[in-house]
Amino acid sequence: MTREVDSTVDLDRYPLDRRSVTRLHEVIERAQADFLVSGVTVLPEFLRPAAVTEMAADVLSDGLGDAMRFEYTVACDRIPDSSPLKALYRWEPLREFVSQLVGEQAYRSADELGAMTVQIHENGDVQDWHYDMSDYTVMLHIVAPQRGGALEYIPLPGAFIERGGGLPMRHRHMVKMLPTVPGTLVLHAGRRSRHRVTPVQGEIPRVSVHMAFNARPGQRLNAHVRRHLFGRED
Ligand SMILES: O=C(O)CCC(=O)C(=O)O
Numbered sequence: 001m002t003r004e005v006d007s008t009v010d011l012d013r014y015p016l017d018r019r020s021v022t023r024l025h026e027v028i029e030r031a032q033a034d035f036l037v038s039g040v041t042v043l044p045e046f047l048r049p050a051a052v053t054e055m056a057a058d059v060l061s062d063g064l065g066d067a068m069r070f071e072y073t074v075a076c077d078r079i080p081d082s083s084p085l086k087a088l089y090r091w092e093p094l095r096e097f098v099s100q101l102v103g104e105q106a107y108r109s110a111d112e113l114g115a116m117t118v119q120i121h122e123n124g125d126v127q128d129w130h131y132d133m134s135d136y137t138v139m140l141h142i143v144a145p146q147r148g149g150a151l152e153y154i155p156l157p158g159a160f161i162e163r164g165g166g167l168p169m170r171h172r173h174m175v176k177m178l179p180t181v182p183g184t185l186v187l188h189a190g191r192r193s194r195h196r197v198t199p200v201q202g203e204i205p206r207v208s209v210h211m212a213f214n215a216r217p218g219q220r221l222n223a224h225v226r227r228h229l230f231g232r233e234d
């Protein structure tokens with residue numbers, strides 16, 4: 001398994017497999033400090049460039065079909081089991097790494113549709129301000145659009161202000177913006193982190209992968225949420 005992940009993740013830069021424990025501790029210390037302060041941490045060049053190119057080609061050839069997705073989401077059960085992204089999600093060292101960053105045991109979601117998804121945003125698509133259904137979310141950025149498609153978020157604890165749609169003008173100054181850079185991993189505090197994707201512009205879609213982790217094992221989405229996010233209950 002580690003050999004497979006080695007060609008996907010830059011394990012020299014991010015030695016989740018403990019090939020350099022000193023380096024791993026440095027990475028964890030820095031990323032954990034960012035996460036605890038803001039509810040978000042960003043790991044650039046987490047994926048190897050060749051793997052990103054391959055994943056992008058796979059998604060753009062298979063993922064754009066309407067049958068594959070609901071709105072801009074490809075559900076977990078439509079992603080091939082042979083996908084390197086599924087292998088990465090199931091890889092224990094990733095789960096252990098996320099647990100260390102967030103400061104408690106984090107478990108993979110047990111949801112057949114929502115545990116891991118691929119998001120494809122095309123010209124004009126936008127994902128409005130929201131909180132995720134998971135306690136912790138790992139996002140991997142695979143394809144950047146020509147323009148727009150940035151991840152915007154409100155650092156904790158400001159994210160707790162006012163639930164509901166939109167974002168009042170008086171809170172705009174709190175917004176932080178992360179341009180989409182393929183290969184980057186973003187970990188955020190899922191259901192506590194208020195975030196959105198700004199409108200995508202241009203012919204190249206934006207592609208990202210969403211991996212859900214929870215503080216309790218075996219968590220699933222309810223039927224109402226499944227219908228809302230995936231257009232079906234099973
Ligand atoms: O793709 C991203 O960077 C964020 C997408 C998102 O917020 C989500 O899928 O819930």
Ligand SMILES: [Fe+2]
Binds near residue numbers: 130131132195
């Ligand atoms: Fe989200």
